C-alpha cells in the first residue's frame with residue numbers, strides 16, 4: 347500500500363468514526379459504550395441525563411457502579427456471559443424508585459436497559475426512560491382487574507359491547523349469566539336479546555341514533571334468553587365515552603348495552619305505567635300515550651324514512667249494544683276488543699283506545715298493504731267471536747280505516763289521522779264490517 351493511499355484510508359476511517367460519534371450523540375436513545383468491566387468509554391447526553399441521578403458522587407465512570415443500587419445483578423450477568431458476543435439482556439426493566447432520591451414527576455422511575463457484548467473487550471448499553479409506558483401498562487392492568495371484578499361479581503346486569511351497527515362486539519361472563527348466550531352471540535344484532543315482535547331492525551337503529559343524540563337510550567319490556575325463555579328487562583344503550591365514531595373500526599365496540607333483569611320490579615313498573623298511560627277499561631294504551639308514541643315515531647320517521655301505517659277501528663252500531671244489553675255489556679265488548687287487538691298486533695305496534703268505542707293502532711315499519719292484511723284478520727276474528735255476557739251472546743263487528751306514510755314521504759300526525767278517519771268513514775258508509783284504505787279520491791268525495 348502506498349503512503350498516499352494509506353493516508354486516504356486513514357482519513358476516511360477518521361471521518362466515519364466522527365460520523366459514528368455524531369450519531370451516538372444525537373441518537374434519541376441513551377447509548378453507553380463500556381469496557382467488559384463496565385468502565386465507560388463513551389456516553390451520549392441522554393444516557394448521562396438518565397444515569398446521573400443514580401451516581402453517588404456526581405461522576406459517571408463505571409456503568410455497573412452507577413446501577414449497583416438498582417440492578418446489582420448486572421455485573422454478574424456480564425461476567426457469566428460465556429459467548430464471545432451477543433445480547434446479554436434485552437429490555438431489562440430497572441425500577442429506580444427504591445434506590446434513588448427524588449420521586450417527583452419527570453424524574454425517570456423505570457429505565458429499560460439492553461446490553462450487548464460487542465467483543466471480548468467492549469459492551470454497548472442502550473438505555474431509555476419507559477416510566478410513562480410502564481405507568482400506562484399498570485393503569486391498564488388495574489382497569490382490567492376492576493372490570494374483571496365487576497364482570498364476575500354482578501349477577502343481574504349483562505354488559506354488552508355493541509359495534510356501530512348494533513351488533514354484539516364481544517362476549518363476557520355477564521352475558522352468559524343474565525341471558526345464557528354463548529360466545530356465538532358475537533356478531534349478531536342486539537335484537538337477539540328481544541323476543542320476536544318486540545323490536546324491528548329499524549327500531550334497533552333508532553335506539554342507537556337516540557343514544558348518539560341524547561347520550562343514552564332506555565327501554566323496558568320482555569327480553570329473551572338463549573333457551574327461549576323470557577324475562578322482564580331494561581336495556582340501556584350509551585355510546586362508548588371519549589371515542590370518536592370516525593376512529594372506531596368495524597366490529598369494535600362503539601356502544602355499551604347494559605341489559606338488566608328487572609323481573610322483580612315489573613309489577614311496580616307496570617302499575618306506574620298503567621296509571622299514567624293505560625286506558626282503565628281495556629288495559630291498552632290511552633289517548634295520551636298514543637299521541638306521545640305517534641309523535642315520537644313520526645319524528646324518527648323524518649330522520650330515518652320508512653313506511654308507517656295507522657289504523658282506526660270503530661265498533662259498529664255500538665249504541666245498539668248498550669241499548670239492548672246494557673252499559674256493562676258494552677264495557678265487556680270493549681274489553682274483549684282491546685284484548686283481541688293486543689293479541690293480533692306486534693309488540694312494537696302501539697294499540698290505544700282513543701275514543702269511546704274507537705281504537706287506533708300505529709304500525710312502525712309497515713306498509714298500507716301490510717296493515718290492511720292485519721286489520722282484515724282482526725275484523726274476521728271479531729266477526730267470528732261473539733262476546734258472552736250474563737248468558738247472552740253478543741255478536742258485533744268492527745270497521746277500519748287505514749292510512750300510511752310511504753318511505754320518504756313527510757306527513758304530519760294530524761294529516762295521517764284525518765286520512766285514516768276518512769277511510770273509516772268510508773267503511774261505515776259502505777255498510778260497516780269492512781276495512782278501507784285511504785286514497786286521494788276519498789278526500790275529493
Ligand SMILES: Nc1nc2c(ncn2[C@@H]2O[C@H](COP(=O)(O)OP(=O)(O)OP(=O)(O)O)[C@@H](O)[C@H]2O)c(=O)[nH]1
Pocket residue numbers: 627660661662663664665666668672673674675676677680701702703774778
Ligand atoms: N259501554 C260503553 N259505551 C260507551 C263507552 N264510551 C262510549 N260509549 C258509547 O258508544 C256509543 C257510540 O255510539 P255512536 O257514536 O252513535 O256510534 P255507533 O252506535 O257505534 O254507530 P257507528 O259507529 O256509526 O257504527 C255511544 O252510545 C256511547 O255512549 C264506554 O266506555 N262504555
